[in-house]
Amino acid sequence: MKIGLHVRLGEGPTAAVQYAQSLGCSAIQVFIGNPRSYKITPIDEAMLADFAALRKTAKIDQCVIHTSYLINLASDDPRIRHGSANLLTHDLRAAAVGKMRYVNTHIGSYGERDRQEGFATVCRALERALETIETDVDLVLENSAGAGNLAGGTLDELGAFLRALDHPQLGICIDTAHAWASGYALDTPEHVDEFLCEADAKIGLARIKMLHINDTQIPLGGARDRHWHIGRGNIGLAGFRALLTRPELARKTAILETPGERDDDAANMEAIRAILE
Ligand SMILES: [Zn+2]
Ligand SMILES: [Zn+2]
Structure with missing residues (x-):
């Protein structure tokens, strides 16, 4: 696993890589530009x-760009x-250009609009983005924490995006804190097993490219996005040990936030x- x-x-890049x-x-994982602005940094x-x-x-083999927090592909506002x-x-x-393998993005929120309409809007946006993607x-x-009308809170919906787009360069990142907040228990080997079974059925484990490994103090299904230190939250060391030692995930990239x-x-x-040793 790349961690x-x-x-x-x-x-600057020197300080970032040294760190x-x-x-x-x-x-x-890095932001390119200001994550809280629509302004494009050349x-x-x-x-x-x-x-x-x-x-x-x-020897930092994998690099991820996390897109701006302002991205909302589900919005009904054309701007x-x-x-x-x-x-x-x-x-x-x-x-x-920068030889970075993954671009990780939040999907956005449906807001007040009809979910099906919003889903179709997201698909059109992803389709256009994928037309420009290089090999x-x-x-x-x-995956989102599932709060309000956030898109992508369930494995069902993430799988539906993958099937609707049917593009080999489209994948999924599982954020453990978000999964927990949207009701997927990951704190024991049995729960991790159930989660991965469901993820395999609905997404396909090969399509999970990345993990965001964050613990959380939010109650299960609490639908709030709060990250906490590894082993000191509700997922706990037992949960991370069960997840990170699964052979199916051994070739994935895992990023702490x-x-x-x-x-x-x-x-x-x-x-x-310590878990991986
Ligand atoms: Zn994120
Ligand atoms: Zn988060």
């Missing part, structure tokens, strides 16, 4: 080339849809390494 964490790229390397990462080819070369030297599509295709292009990049849809600063990152990476 890493979300790292700030704002201080990830010092924590023993074999994967890394692609800095020299910086991306530097970043790729530094990752290679540091939001347009801004979201721009951000998504921009990140797909940056990934190709070495995968577009990965992240746990809170806190350097000491917390080191402790969370250590907790994962």
Whole structure:
């Protein structure tokens, strides 16, 4: 399994890679540009080339772009849809230029609109984005915490997107904290087994490209998006051990998005390494 964490790229690629390397990462996730703005940051080819070369030297094999939090592919507001599509295709292009394998995105929220209509809107947006994708990049849809009318809270719905688009470069990221918040228990080997059985039936385990490994203090099915330190929440070490040692997931990329600063990152990476050793 390739393991890493979300790292700030704002201080430049050298600082980002040094930080990830010092924590023993074999994967890394970054934002390209401001994650809370629709403004497009022009692609800095020299910086991306530097970043790729530094990752290679540091043996950080997998790199993920997490798209802007503002992306909402399900909106009925044409301006939001347009801004979201721009951000998504921009990140797909940056990934190709910067030799980054995965672009991970939230799908968005249906808001007040009819879910079926919203679902069709998302499909049209994904279809257009996938027309621009280059061969070495995968577009990965992240499961949501299921709050309100967020899209992608269930394995059923994620599977429905995959079937509707039927594109080999479209995959899924399972965020463990979001899965827990939308009602999927992951705290024991039996629960992990049930989850993976259902995921295989509804998505296909091959289509799960990535995991966001976050613990959570939210009650099961609590439909809120809060990440917590590995082993100190409701999923717990037993849950992460059961999940991360499954042979079917051995070739996936796993990214921590746990809170806190350097000491917390080191402790969370250590907790994962201890499980995998
Ligand atoms: Zn996310
Ligand atoms: Zn989250």
